[in-house]
Ligand SMILES: Nc1nc2c(c(=O)[nH]1)N[C@H]1C(S)=C(S)[C@@H](COP(=O)(O)O)O[C@H]1N2
């Protein structure tokens with residue numbers, strides 16, 4: 472029997488159901504024997520290395536998230552980033568990703584495809600701070616103090632053709648660095664997608680910093696998406712390719728289990744996950760479960776895009 476000290480905030484592995492538990496026998500077999508590594512908490516010093524301050528004005532419209540920002544000492548060590556492992560404690564492992572000289576490819580239905588240096592892109596985008604509620608499909612939540620820019624600004628820079636109806640995002644692919652990418656049962660690279668309308672919504676945010684600093688590697692440095700009215704898995708990390716298309720992108724989790732992690736993934740307390748309720752959520756850093764709200768409380772900004780249909784996870788299979 473193993474004993475280890477668990478910080479008070481740590482959520483017992485049994486109290487949330489991980490996104491990956493549907494996995495088939497192949498994955499379960501391969502996952503055996505990795506238990507010991509899960510017990511060690513990451514060394515904080517290493518996970519902090521090379522992080523510089525990043526200052527931007529607060530956007531007053533998103534200053535108050537209704538709850539205080541979740542402490543960095545929690546959020547920086549409780550992550551989902553399957554490229555670096557399927558536990559929550561991947562912070563150390565994620566430090567292996569080298570983001571110097573990072574480039575982002577803009578492709579597909581645009582006036583002209585191009586590749587842009589991340590630093591160059593940052594220089595062209597209007598940075599601001601926003602406090603966003605984040606709701607994982609596993610029924611835990613946090614408030615993240617992000618720095619970033621509206622995705623709509625990047626869409627404008629990309630000059631999509633009028634025929635583009637979706638935006639497809641991809642994470643880097645480098646199995647030498649992200650060892651979990653050697654596992655062939657996952658459909659790497661991690662892929663996500665939005666409709667153009669969703670991408671142009673004021674809430675869609677490209678995150679390049681958190682807690683007044685450059686983004687931690689484990690948060691998805693150098694650049695990740697956050698769509699706070701959708702379940703957390705839509706908020707793809709470490710993006711290096713953005714493609715405009717007229718076909719609905721097949722996202723990573725949808726490809727794995729389309730009835731559990733559908734394309735729309737709008738937060739909806741009334742549509743349970745096939746294996747657990749979505750009616751409430753555990754607020755990271757507290758012992759409290761609070762009621763989950765439609766669109767994670769962002770109804771005012773997004774409801775008009777969906778009409779009468781919130782289109783939550785798996786909904787198109789159950790209708
Ligand atoms: N590339 C990539 N992006 C990802 C994930 C992932 O495994 N890989 N996990 C998603 C899930 S399930 C969640 S809840 C959030 C977690 O973000 P955080 O670790 O910054 O809290 O990232 C999302 N983006």
Ligand SMILES: [Mo]
Nearest residue numbers: 607608703704
């Ligand atoms: Mo998640």
